[in-house]
Amino acid sequence: MPELMFLSLKMIMATKVDRSASSRYYALLITILVFVFVGTCCAEERSVYLVLMEEQPVAFHGSHLSHEGRKDMDFCMDSEVSKAHAKHLVDSHDQLLRSNLETGSYNKLYSFKHIVNGFSVHTTPSQLVEKDRGAKLMTTYTPKFLGLPQEVWAKEGGEKKAGEGIVIGFVDTGITPKHPSFTYDHLNPFTSNISHFSGACETGPRFPSSSCNGKIVSARYFSAGAQAIATLNTSMDFLSPFDAAGHGSHVASIAAGNDGVPVIVDGFYYGRASGMAPRARIAVYKAIYPTVGTITDVVAAIEQATVDGVDMLTLSVGPDEPPEDTITFLSVFDVFMLFARRAGVFVAQAAGNHGPDFSTVVSYSPWSVGVAACSTDRSYPGSLLLGNGLKVGGVGLSGPTFGDGKFLCKLVLAKDAVRVNGAFPRTPAYVEECQYPEALDPYSSRTLGFMGFAFVANPAYGDFIAEPIPFDVSGIMIPEVADAQIISQYYEQNIQRDERGFVTQYCAKAAIGEGRVASFVGQAPTVSRFSSRGPDFVDINRNPADVLKPDILAPGHQIWAAWSPHSALDPTLTGYHFALLSGTSMATPHIVGIAALIKQYNPSWTPSMIASAISTTAIKYDNYGELILAEGSNLNSYYPSTNFDRGAGLVNPDRAVDPGLILSSDFEDHMNFLCSLPGIDWSVINAATGERCNRSLSHPANLNLPSVTISTLRSSLTVKRSLKNVGSRPETYTCSVISPNGTVVNLSPTWFRIAPQETQDIVIQFRVIQAVGEFSFGEIVLTGSLNHIVRLPLSVLPISTS
Numbered sequence: 001m002p003e004l005m006f007l008s009l010k011m012i013m014a015t016k017v018d019r020s021a022s023s024r025y026y027a028l029l030i031t032i033l034v035f036v037f038v039g040t041c042c043a044e045e046r047s048v049y050l051v052l053m054e055e056q057p058v059a060f061h062g063s064h065l066s067h068e069g070r071k072d073m074d075f076c077m078d079s080e081v082s083k084a085h086a087k088h089l090v091d092s093h094d095q096l097l098r099s100n101l102e103t104g105s106y107n108k109l110y111s112f113k114h115i116v117n118g119f120s121v122h123t124t125p126s127q128l129v130e131k132d133r134g135a136k137l138m139t140t141y142t143p144k145f146l147g148l149p150q151e152v153w154a155k156e157g158g159e160k161k162a163g164e165g166i167v168i169g170f171v172d173t174g175i176t177p178k179h180p181s182f183t184y185d186h187l188n189p190f191t192s193n194i195s196h197f198s199g200a201c202e203t204g205p206r207f208p209s210s211s212c213n214g215k216i217v218s219a220r221y222f223s224a225g226a227q228a229i230a231t232l233n234t235s236m237d238f239l240s241p242f243d244a245a246g247h248g249s250h251v252a253s254i255a256a257g258n259d260g261v262p263v264i265v266d267g268f269y270y271g272r273a274s275g276m277a278p279r280a281r282i283a284v285y286k287a288i289y290p291t292v293g294t295i296t297d298v299v300a301a302i303e304q305a306t307v308d309g310v311d312m313l314t315l316s317v318g319p320d321e322p323p324e325d326t327i328t329f330l331s332v333f334d335v336f337m338l339f340a341r342r343a344g345v346f347v348a349q350a351a352g353n354h355g356p357d358f359s360t361v362v363s364y365s366p367w368s369v370g371v372a373a374c375s376t377d378r379s380y381p382g383s384l385l386l387g388n389g390l391k392v393g394g395v396g397l398s399g400p401t402f403g404d405g406k407f408l409c410k411l412v413l414a415k416d417a418v419r420v421n422g423a424f425p426r427t428p429a430y431v432e433e434c435q436y437p438e439a440l441d442p443y444s445s446r447t448l449g450f451m452g453f454a455f456v457a458n459p460a461y462g463d464f465i466a467e468p469i470p471f472d473v474s475g476i477m478i479p480e481v482a483d484a485q486i487i488s489q490y491y492e493q494n495i496q497r498d499e500r501g502f503v504t505q506y507c508a509k510a511a512i513g514e515g516r517v518a519s520f521v522g523q524a525p526t527v528s529r530f531s532s533r534g535p536d537f538v539d540i541n542r543n544p545a546d547v548l549k550p551d552i553l554a555p556g557h558q559i560w561a562a563w564s565p566h567s568a569l570d571p572t573l574t575g576y577h578f579a580l581l582s583g584t585s586m587a588t589p590h591i592v593g594i595a596a597l598i599k600q601y602n603p604s605w606t607p608s609m610i611a612s613a614i615s616t617t618a619i620k621y622d623n624y625g626e627l628i629l630a631e632g633s634n635l636n637s638y639y640p641s642t643n644f645d646r647g648a649g650l651v652n653p654d655r656a657v658d659p660g661l662i663l664s665s666d667f668e669d670h671m672n673f674l675c676s677l678p679g680i681d682w683s684v685i686n687a688a689t690g691e692r693c694n695r696s697l698s699h700p701a702n703l704n705l706p707s708v709t710i711s712t713l714r715s716s717l718t719v720k721r722s723l724k725n726v727g728s729r730p731e732t733y734t735c736s737v738i739s740p741n742g743t744v745v746n747l748s749p750t751w752f753r754i755a756p757q758e759t760q761d762i763v764i765q766f767r768v769i770q771a772v773g774e775f776s777f778g779e780i781v782l783t784g785s786l787n788h789i790v791r792l793p794l795s796v797l798p799i800s801t802s
Helices: 013-017 080-100 224-229 247-256 295-308 332-342 428-434 481-493 584-601 607-616 667-675 682-689
Strands: 003-008 047-052 107-112 118-123 167-172 216-221 261-265 268-273 281-286 312-315 346-350 369-374 381-386 391-395 409-413 452-456 474-478 495-497 503-506 509-512 552-555 559-562 578-581 629-631 638-640 708-714 716-725 731-738 743-748 751-754 759-768 776-784 789-800
Touching: 047 224, 047 295, 047 332, 047 682, 080 107, 080 118, 107 224, 107 295, 118 224, 118 295, 167 247, 167 295, 167 584, 216 295, 224 295, 247 281, 247 312, 247 559, 247 584, 261 578, 268 559, 281 295, 295 312, 295 332, 312 584, 332 346, 332 667, 332 682, 346 584, 346 607, 369 584, 381 474, 381 481, 391 481, 409 503, 452 481, 452 509, 474 481, 474 509, 481 495, 552 584, 584 607, 607 789, 667 682, 708 716, 708 759, 731 743, 731 789, 743 776, 743 789, 751 759, 759 789
Parallel strands: 003 409, 003 452, 167 281, 167 312, 216 281, 312 346, 346 369, 369 552, 452 474, 708 789
Antiparallel strands: 047 118, 107 118, 261 268, 381 391, 381 509, 391 474, 409 509, 495 503, 559 578, 629 638, 716 759, 731 751, 731 776, 743 759, 776 789
8 A cells, every 4th residue: 555654743842942943944044144244353263344425415415395206307417517526436435435444444335426425345344334234035827816907007008008117126136037027028029118217238147148038127236245255156146147146036026027928847747837017127236146145235225226227126135133333324325225216216124023022123214115014815725534534634735645535554553664784775874854844755655655644743842833835745844732642542453562562553544634725714905923023113212203113914825936047045946937935035126026016006206205105004903803913922912903013004006006195205205204313313314324414303202204103102102294196086085083092183174175186284282191111002083085095104103291
């Protein structure tokens, strides 16, 4: 009789400690640490440092305009004046280095001169600059789940037009140009004008000039930082835009992959994939390599993407920890995002994968959209049928055992299989190794002659988190101890052992059912366990900030998308063209693709207007009509989500293209916000941004965001929000409020009528009636006579009544 092997996990304990769940076998988060500096350097050890200087960069030289958008500033990089200023900046960088460092003791990597004035240098430690702490990497069903085909795509001419004219930049691990998600459709050629964009097609290993095919309109790579601190592996760290890792291809296809691409893995058809904006163009900026990644290369990529003229920028990559020597908003990474936003680029950033602990977000600043991750109602249930008729649920993307899972095989515990001398050609050490999740080798069952395998939880270590993994052999993971005990009890009752404990007769039987067919049931969405939580914070001590993070929630759990068959970071996916992954890296391109659709529908909108529309129209209730739930630390543990879990809520694309009212803020507003932060010397802001503090807000919470967050509320505080009617008709709005616990919130006015393109101010007065000592949450709801509903989340920490 054919046999089925099951193994007991012995290191499930690791999942209890590692909340980031970086192991594929627990949660496919793609939170791979590609490089990070830790510890204290010895005196002579070289590292990469980044220096920001005060003088204006080329893009904003001589400009006092604060509006978001390329048309509002001198962006003629080829003018003689711009060239002269660029040379002046580079010369000043070189002069500073020569006057402070000995010849031969440093290597300048980049001169940043277009949107930020500064440089990066490889040298010995210095207290005057910010050290590069490394960079970390943070769609068959989700378009339907978000209602795109029948709603937004239909408004824009269907999937064959959705995203036309928009260029999305991806700072990531590169792209796989021959993947069907990125091929040029000669039957439906692009007709849109992207003259606002200029780029280049840099070639190299595995990336010929034909890779830039019209769908991919530009591809560049940045490696000076990587090469300065590491010896690149030529078998995977290709000096070209080619994606050897897979992450960049996955992210790009979620946002802008072609529509209707068949997803076939191990011969099984999982459906058709599409990006959120399938007709958007792709601009690639490779800055992360399989063995190393630096913020230096990432910010160089951000600057070039901005200069090239991308409309949107996807950052599923970034620092994984706050800066040590400055506030979060003034890290080099955040300053580059600030100036990209100033140039009219919509920037979305992964919130991070360190949930469910609080204050773990790595998206800090109000000028970028921080994206949290959630599940959909799709799952891939598997089952193990025991000989006694009991069926145990589990997870595994594999086909059934012989006879479509109806023919029962002999069930053998792995450790028993190797105890009988000569019974199976493997040593005990090999099978013992297989019981470690990080060394899971499902193909051992085939080598040993088994029909398949079942990986079960070990009671000593508790439940574990299992994500569906494609197996080309029949396999299933049983993550719950209670189910594992059912299997173990049945097994022990149906075998015979001798006095030494060796099995002499196997009578236990089992079969593995089909695990590749999706089920669409259950409560959804839920905030994913791994998704980083707020509150946002201003410094390394995690003092809370007056900014809501994350901003928005999008699907990021079990997302099918393109993959590089090279798969340098995950050998188990080598040869695959698609992968099912989870992480805020996957949620972020959903938002960027939707932002592209909003921009296509409303071409004159600025990034802050797009961000506002996404936020104020979001949904905070699930498909059961209940408040969206968030996963807790333990398996099957949930709690009602708050603003710090889901931001404003689940993105609602159909409402976002026509939000009724928007709240906007520009570069001047962002500078006033920075200058209003308590305890921050204005000279520090000037040094980081090159801008002087001419004025400040009365309170940081007065930045005109589509939310209100007050990190410390004593007695009372009054803030203001300005809203603009972006509709085509006059509309009357009634204002209502749900006050956070411990507060009373009053609004003025309580209703208003607003004409198209007019602006209405709302005064919001908070008063503490009870010092609850923790953040509490509420919302302002503006209900329009033309069915527009505008929501502003409130997050307040009431400290005292006086």
